[in-house]
Amino acid sequence: MSVEVREKIERALQLSGLASDSVADSATFLGEGAWHEAYLLTMSDRRRLVMRFPKKVAYGQPVEYDEAAMKAEYAGTGYYYKLANQVEPGICPEEYDYHVSPELTYTLETYVGETIDMAIIDLETAYSIGYQRGTFMRKMDGVEPGVTGYAFLNWDEERGELRGQVDGDFRDNLREEQDDYRQDLDALLQSELAFDRAEVERKWQDVFARRAIDTETLALTNRDTSPENTVLVDGRLRVIDPLPILYSGKVMAGNVLNNYDALHPLYHTSPRYAKHRWNLYEDKLTRIADGFLDGYSQGDADLRRALRGEEFLMLLSMVAGHYALLQQEELSTSQIQRSGDRQAIEERLPKLLDRLEKFSFA
Secondary structure, three states, rough: OOOHHHHHHHHHHHHHHOOOOHHHOOOOOEEOOOOEEEEEEEEOOOEEEEEEEEEEEEEEOOOOOOOOOOOHHHHHHHHHHHHHHHHHHOOOOOOOOEEOOOOEEEEEEOOOEOOOOOOOOHHHHHHHHHHHHHHHHHHOOOOOOOOOEEEEEEEEOOOOOEEEEOOOHHHHHHHHHHHHHHHHHHHHHHOOOOHHHHHHHHHHHHHHHHHHHOOOEEEEEEOOOOOHHHEEEEEEEEEEEEEEEEEHHHHHHHHHHHHHHHHHHHHHOOOOHHOOOOHHHHHHHHHHHHHHHHHHOOOOHHHHHHHHHHHHHHHHHHHHHHHHHHHHOOHHHHHHHHHHHHHHHHHHHHHHHHHOOOOOOO
């Protein structure tokens, strides 16, 4: 570990009111994600904490200091942890602190364990992970968020509090989304792509005939539920590194299903996901999705079909997005990082389109 990192850890511990004597020597490099480097600290009382520092370069681009964005992200994580632990004690790190400044920015939280290894878990464990996630998210969706507005979180510096990026009724946005999904469908219907147009449009009509927007309630939910952010300790789920969003819990549940049924197994040719090689574990990803659907719906057939409907719309948007990327003359760096180069997109599109055509709401 470099002297620079050791000094940063010591300064951060002092800012968080924790003695740094003998602790910095215990620090070990834990790993790195797209945006942060993480270090594991063993405190004098044997508690283990994770300290994260933002990386200077992410996805091949320099990361600029953005105080408002960082405060929104880190305060949002802390708020999600707090609410989640009230709903289900111990599911998230119980200690959490952060600091944002041009000189030193970090987060500090309880270490809850290693993220799941898809190569090691079996199908029964995969189902249990999904089931626990589903029951937990259903509970979270029934709790008053305690934050005004909707969409992703912003930090209101004047008030010193979090709030949703958008004011108003989130259900109005759900209604506007219907026009966006219709545009996605029309783009595919008018394309040269080969698929059963009547079947896909029939399914689209069925989803919106059943979508009950007026009864939707606002929830503080999680947009990022990937295996990267999933921990299992003695068979019990732990959730870390959420991407909190104030929106419909059903919509975000559909997002979870689409991620495990389509995105995670098919995006291995994109730089963002290549290292995980999740395509090798499609059967386990599917079992996580199955467990999630069962855990969230709890035997409610109408709710189960509603979640599948939201998954269908997510898949439709993904297919239309791939088609739109191929109409561009050039792809941006961020587009290539997330979706892969033109060849990767061309190879993935027929697979996604086939899933859309054969999609089942059962």
